[in-house]
Amino acid sequence: MNNAISIACGTDKNYVQHAAVMLCSLFENNKDASFNVYILTEAEENISKAFLDFVDDYGHKVNIIVMHTEEIKKLPLMPGYPHAVYYPMFLPELLPRELEKIIYFDTDIVINGDISELWDIDLGSKPLAAVRDYLVLKSPVQLRQLKNTIKIKEDQYFNSGSLVFNLDLLRNENFTEKCLCWAHKNLNQIMYPDQDIMNAVTAGNWLRLPPKYNASHFLGDADNCFFNIWSQSEILEARKKPVVIHYIGRCKPWHYKCTYEVGKYFKYLEKTPWRDFKYTDKTILTFIKKYFLSYYGTIKYYYSQLCNQFLVDR
Numbered sequence: 555m556n557n558a559i560s561i562a563c564g565t566d567k568n569y570v571q572h573a574a575v576m577l578c579s580l581f582e583n584n585k586d587a588s589f590n591v592y593i594l595t596e597a598e599e600n601i602s603k604a605f606l607d608f609v610d611d612y613g614h615k616v617n618i619i620v621m622h623t624e625e626i627k628k629l630p631l632m633p634g635y636p637h638a639v640y641y642p643m644f645l646p647e648l649l650p651r652e653l654e655k656i657i658y659f660d661t662d663i664v665i666n667g668d669i670s671e672l673w674d675i676d677l678g679s680k681p682l683a684a685v686r687d688y689l690v691l692k693s694p695v696q697l698r699q700l701k702n703t704i705k706i707k708e709d710q711y712f713n714s715g716s717l718v719f720n721l722d723l724l725r726n727e728n729f730t731e732k733c734l735c736w737a738h739k740n741l742n743q744i745m746y747p748d749q750d751i752m753n754a755v756t757a758g759n760w761l762r763l764p765p766k767y768n769a770s771h772f773l774g775d776a777d778n779c780f781f782n783i784w785s786q787s788e789i790l791e792a793r794k795k796p797v798v799i800h801y802i803g804r805c806k807p808w809h810y811k812c813t814y815e816v817g818k819y820f821k822y823l824e825k826t827p828w829r830d831f832k833y834t835d836k837t838i839l840t841f842i843k844k845y846f847l848s849y850y851g852t853i854k855y856y857y858s859q860l861c862n863q864f865l866v867d868r
Contacts, residue, residue, distance in 0.1 A: 558615070559587055559673045560656040562649070564594040564641030570605055571828040572808065573661040578822040580665040581612045587670065589614040592649060592656070594641040596623050604827040619648050629737050630744050634804055639747045642717065643733040646724040654722050659798070660715040662806055664818045667797040672767055677720040681727065683761035684712035685768035687749070688783055689802070696745060703743045704750055709783075710758030714749040715800045716768040718761075729755065764788045769796035770803075771814035808833075 561580065565573040577591065591614060595601055598620050609616045626640050642658045649656060657673060659665075675683055690696045690711050700706055724730075732755045737744065744750045765773060765784055769792040784792075805812045807819035810833040823829060 557588060558590040559584075559669070560590045560592070560649075560653055562592040562594065562642070562645055562656050562658045563661055564621075564638040565600065565661050566596055566636050566638050567600040568636070569638065569661045570600060570602065571823075571826070571831065572806075574605055574608060574826040574828060575819055575822045576659055576661050576663050576665065577609060578825050579818070580659075580669070581614065582822065582825070583665050583667055584669055591616045592619055592645075593617065594619045594621055594638070594644070594648070596621050596637070602827075608827055625734065629747065630741055631747060632745065635747055640751075641748075642714065642719075643748055643752060644730055645719055646721050647730045649721060651725075654720075656719050656721060658717045658719060660800065662801040663715060664799045664801075664815065664822065665797070666799050666818065667766075667795065669797060672718065672763075672797065675718060675761070675763075677718065677723075677761055679723070680761040681720050681723050681729065681756055681759065682752075683718040683763050684714070685716060685763045685765055686783055687711045687713040688765075689713075689772060691783075699743070699745050699750070703740055704754045706753060706758050711753050712749075712760060713768050713800070713802070714746075714752055715802070716763075716798045718763075765792035766795065766797045768798050768800050769793070770800045772802065 561577075563573055563576065573593065580589065591609060593601055593616060595618065598618055601618050606616060621641060621644070623637060626637050629637075629640060631637065631639075645656060645658065655673075655677065657669065677683055686709065690700065690708055697708060700708055700711055704711070733751045736754050737751050740750075740754075765788055773789065773792050799815050799818060801807055801812070801814065801819075805814075807814075807816045808831070823831060
């Protein structure tokens with residue numbers, strides 16, 4: 555495991571299935587790589603023997619780090635967010651000192667390709683690498699939040715779902731302590747828990763990654779604002795061949811109404827101990843909403859394809 559790629563994710567008892575899917579997709583699409591996986595969780599019993607055996611069957615090492623959550627539970631949460639969203643802020647202090655770099659993935663992610671280039675990037679003097687958060691451009695409320703609370707420009711704000719951490723530098727800069735300090739000073743003004751905090755502390759000093767490393771259904775929109783962020787080729791690559799698919803938003807693939815890349819999630823779910831999963835929110839109402847949204851999504855998809863073709867032909 556000396557040449558292993560180090561991966562971290564955080565989970566609670568409700569997200570273990572989704573953590574397994576994320577890791578399964580990672581292993582299946584990177585079969586020539588060795589991984590050293592760090593799972594952050596509130597209690598060791600959250601990580602079942604079935605989960606550990608599943609990772610072991612792939613021949614990779616898994617390390618369970620039990621979080622002491624007294625400090626975390628003092629921090630604010632938006633509805634629908636677990637306390638596990640704060641775990642990446644603690645990675646520099648919790649991981650072994652000899653570990654210089656790690657890739658962090660949220661558990662609402664499917665890996666769709668080779669991540670060796672992501673692992674091999676040179677962080678230089680940057681504390682972390684990330685993909686710019688493009689949804690901020692669609693939210694006047696969040697734009698005000700950036701200006702008044704986080705105090706950065708819109709092009710300096712990253713999405714925290716997929717990150718590469720420069721652990722040595724973050725330790726030297728007391729990153730975890732700074733995150734907690736900023737959070738406590740701004741308890742009532744945080745919108746997106748860990749994301750706002752880490753953006754405020756790094757203050758725009760981070761390495762920009764192409765959108766293929768944190769792609770969501772929003773990138774399928776034929777929205778001109780994206781062309782002000784990335785090149786046409788980067789956007790097309792993120793749409794057609796994303797390396798990291800991130801199910802951003804409240805509708806996830808384990809929700810019946812979700813239509814974005816659902817097949818990818820269930821493809822890997824079938825290879826985990828949770829293959830017998832059944833929807834708990836499938837009703838007549840959600841059926842109608844799903845297929846109405848699917849019809850609307852199909853129109854948007856073909857419109858987007860026409861726009862993509864237009865870009866290619868230019």
